[in-house]
Amino acid sequence: KAGVTQTPRYLIKTRGQQVxxxxxxISGHRSxxxxxxxxxxxxxxxxxxxxxxxxxxxxxxxRFSGRQFSNSRSEMNVSTLELGDSAxxxxxxxxxxxxxxxxxxxxxxxxxx
Amino acid sequence: AQSVSQHNHHVILSEAASLELGCNxxxxxxxxxxxxxxxxxxxxxxxxxxxxxxxLVKGIKGFEAEFIKSKFSFNLRKPSVQWSDxxxxxxxxxxxxxxxxxxxQGTTLQVKP
Numbered sequence: 001k002a003g004v005t006q007t008p009r010y011l012i013k014t015r016g017q018q019v020x021x022x023x024x025x026i027s028g029h030r031s032x033x034x035x036x037x038x039x040x041x042x043x044x045x046x047x048x049x050x051x052x053x054x055x056x057x058x059x060x061x062x063r064f065s066g067r068q069f070s071n072s073r074s075e076m077n078v079s080t081l082e083l084g085d086s087a088x089x090x091x092x093x094x095x096x097x098x099x100x101x102x103x104x105x106x107x108x109x110x111x112x113x
Numbered sequence: 114a115q116s117v118s119q120h121n122h123h124v125i126l127s128e129a130a131s132l133e134l135g136c137n138x139x140x141x142x143x144x145x146x147x148x149x150x151x152x153x154x155x156x157x158x159x160x161x162x163x164x165x166x167x168x169l170v171k172g173i174k175g176f177e178a179e180f181i182k183s184k185f186s187f188n189l190r191k192p193s194v195q196w197s198d199x200x201x202x203x204x205x206x207x208x209x210x211x212x213x214x215x216x217x218q219g220t221t222l223q224v225k226p
Binding site for chain 2: 003004031033035042043044045048055056058090092094100101102103104105106107
């Protein structure tokens, strides 16, 4: 079956703009998580959604937000972009809360100029 | 704060050499443990996982890991590496099955043919 799909794969924005990234989980998976990957900080947890509700949140400013739709697809939004937001944003899905390993997508690479 | 430490940042081995990558975590409660691999240009893939039971777990491609609770460690091993094992390896901990994975900084493995 298809894996986790993220769009867009690459994007370039300028400081102050906002961006929306999309994630379609593996069919049947109801939990979606988002991670930020940078060379300096590594992989850091942003948030997790299950049944359209945010279940867990990492230590990121309020400019980072997300949501999940009834079909389990998820979006994350970053407003007022800063240079430091340049990163690979990874989406991961799993069957449900508290159930096993995460399956990752290929990521959306955001460059902020 | 909870953290995961990978001792080796960059490892270079010749084919057929044995591999051991160290991983230690700081969390006193129940943990789920993972090793993920990221091959060049590909997404994160699960190598192996430990939830409970036998502390010696076997994963894909001949990898195994041993959970030593008293040492808060989950080291990854492979008896004989291949050139195709060249990749970045990430240890991750899920404290109390929250789904919020805490990743180590990663180890880049370069295998010389």
